[in-house]
Amino acid sequence: MKVSIIAFDDFTDIDVFFMWDLLNRVERPDWKVQILGDQCCHVSATGMRTHMHGRLDEANSSDAVLFASGKGVRRKIKDDVFLDAFNLDPERQLIGSMCSGALILAALGLLEGKRATTYPTSKKLLESMGVKVVEEPFVREGNVATAAGCLAAQYLAGWVLEELLGAEESKRALKLIQPVGEGLSFADFDAKQLSASAS
Amino acid sequence: MKVSIIAFDDFTDIDVFFMWDLLNRVERPDWKVQILGDQCCHVSATGMRTHMHGRLDEANSSDAVLFASGKGVRRKIKDDVFLDAFNLDPERQLIGSMCSGALILAALGLLEGKRATTYPTSKKLLESMGVKVVEEPFVREGNVATAAGCLAAQYLAGWVLEELLGAEESKRALKLIQPVGEGLSFADFDAKQLSASAS
Numbered sequence: 001m002k003v004s005i006i007a008f009d010d011f012t013d014i015d016v017f018f019m020w021d022l023l024n025r026v027e028r029p030d031w032k033v034q035i036l037g038d039q040c041c042h043v044s045a046t047g048m049r050t051h052m053h054g055r056l057d058e059a060n061s062s063d064a065v066l067f068a069s070g071k072g073v074r075r076k077i078k079d080d081v082f083l084d085a086f087n088l089d090p091e092r093q094l095i096g097s098m099c100s101g102a103l104i105l106a107a108l109g110l111l112e113g114k115r116a117t118t119y120p121t122s123k124k125l126l127e128s129m130g131v132k133v134v135e136e137p138f139v140r141e142g143n144v145a146t147a148a149g150c151l152a153a154q155y156l157a158g159w160v161l162e163e164l165l166g167a168e169e170s171k172r173a174l175k176l177i178q179p180v181g182e183g184l185s186f187a188d189f190d191a192k193q194l195s196a197s198a199s
Numbered sequence: 200m201k202v203s204i205i206a207f208d209d210f211t212d213i214d215v216f217f218m219w220d221l222l223n224r225v226e227r228p229d230w231k232v233q234i235l236g237d238q239c240c241h242v243s244a245t246g247m248r249t250h251m252h253g254r255l256d257e258a259n260s261s262d263a264v265l266f267a268s269g270k271g272v273r274r275k276i277k278d279d280v281f282l283d284a285f286n287l288d289p290e291r292q293l294i295g296s297m298c299s300g301a302l303i304l305a306a307l308g309l310l311e312g313k314r315a316t317t318y319p320t321s322k323k324l325l326e327s328m329g330v331k332v333v334e335e336p337f338v339r340e341g342n343v344a345t346a347a348g349c350l351a352a353q354y355l356a357g358w359v360l361e362e363l364l365g366a367e368e369s370k371r372a373l374k375l376i377q378p379v380g381e382g383l384s385f386a387d388f389d390a391k392q393l394s395a396s397a398s
Contacts, residue, residue, distance in 0.1 A: 013223075014376065017216035017247075021349070024212075024245045046223045048216075049250055117379055120388040135385050137378030149378035150220070151350070177213065179336030179348035180316055186334050189319040 001164055002032045004062040006104075007052065008082070010072030013044045015098040018153040019066055025173045026165065034058065038082055045070050056085035062093065064160045069099030069119060077107040090143040094163055096156050102146045106131050114141040117148040200227075200363055203261040204234045205303075206251065207281070209271030212243045214297040217352040218265055224372045225364065233257065237281055244269050255284035261292065263359045268298030268318060276306040289342040293362055295355050301345045305330050313340040316347040 003023055007016055016035065023033045034053035043049050059065045065088055076082050086108055088095055097105050099119035105111050106129040115132045117139045127133050138147045138155035147156035154174055161170035178184040202222055206215055215234065222232045233252035240250050258264045264287055275281050285307055287294055296304050298318035304310050305328040314331045316338045325332050337346045337354035346355035353373055360369035377383040 012220070013216050014220035017212050017220075020247075021211070021213035021216075021245065046220065048219075051248055120379065120383065120385045123385050135380045137380050147378075149381065149383045150376035151353075152378035152381075154350075155378070177349035179346075179351035179354070180319065181334045181336050182348070182351075184319065184348045186319045186322050 001028075001030055002034070002058075002062045003064040003066065003160060003164075004054075004059045005033070005035045006056065006059060006065065006067045006101075007035050007037045007042050007050065008068070008070075008072045008076050009039075009042050010045050010070050010075075011042060011050075011068045012070035012099065012150070013046050013048060014150045015069045015101075015153060016044070016050075018150065019098070019157045022154065022157045022173055022177060023160070025176050026161070026169065028165075031165075038085065045072075056082070057087075059085075060087045063164055064094040064096070066095075066156065066160070067097040067101035067104045069097070069101040073100040073103050073122075074125075077103050083107055094143050094145070094160055096145040096147065096160065098153055098156060099148050099150070102126055102131070102148070103129070105144065105146065110144050111146075114144065115139050116141075116146040118146065119148050200229055201231045201233070201257075201261045202263040202265065202359060202363075203253075203258045204232070205255065205258060205264065205266045205300075206234050206236045206241050206249065207267070207269075207271045207275050208238075208241050209244050209269050209274075210241060210249075210267045211269035211298065211349070212245050212247060213349045214269070214300075214352060215243070215249075215267045217349065218297070218356045221353065221356045221372055221376060222359070224375050225360070225368065227364075230364075237284065241271075244271075255281070256286075258284075259286045262363055263293040263295070265294075265355065265359070266296040266300035266303045268296070268300040272299045272302050272321075273324075276302050282306055293342050293344070293359055295344040295346065295359065297352055297355060298347050298349070301325055301330070301347070302328070304343065304345065309343050310345075313343065314338050315340075315345040317345065318347050 037052040100122040102118040111131045117136050118126045137152040158170050236251040299321040301317040310330045316335050317325045336351040357369050
């Protein structure tokens, strides 16, 4: 199973690395997470140079495709070469976005007639593209989902984990990143229910 | 004002990039956030090659120094060259750690006689170093603080923001990353109380 996170220059750091870290907590040999872009490297909104794992067309054969957010989104929704690289199909793939990444889903025609959420600063533009924008952290319409507000990344990644690997695996991965005493306890590891990898 | 995040090979991605992204949401000309290491680049626990912004000794002149976590910590607490690079002083600096990074604080003698928290898999080792480990997401003892469980990064970074820039700035930055409808609303931006930068 393969999950692709789509990045570009000026991506919001936390939206990519939160999903990336969480999705990488799955310990199965047939599980692969990759960050894809149209260049070998992309520079984040804060200037972090990040190597991609592959080109955009690999998204088309992925089980789940998750679009990042950030200032760069507004350039990508006008970039025909970028948009034309995708041949996504909600019938056979899970497709999602973080924050302003919903604008890319809309540009790809994936939000037609659907409800969606986005970062507050992208609300009006997304509405102008014909999408019914709602003030919710996570909106699912069949196999297309949008999440908004950085910490909602756990809802988006959790949805992908649950759909592809089941509720138990999703719950296990999400527990690993909760604050100690607020969802994660010392006893969770004593019981060997969780991986013993250090963090 | 200067905040340094300390990284090393096999660091936990989310613990570095969560603090990095959040602390970079401050929009002041005299505010600088940097990731420091003992090499030009370090490779995260998931294999992400990350460029450092400077060498470890820059931590000694920083207003706040935050240690990352990860599998690499266990090597660094036995690495005298790494430990000797630090000349930190809680009298003039805020010093903190995420998850297993508390082991480095202990190795530096900064947790003597103090309460602290850490990731569950590091609890016993931290206790063996003479620290009273408590099951809490964030523990502050004067100018030394420990946070545990990845999402507790917001408590650690929020503490630094509040101490250095005041409660209002800390609250503003933390609001920007909350899920829409769960701490962040569309109206927050209409009121121009928050920056209009896209996410």
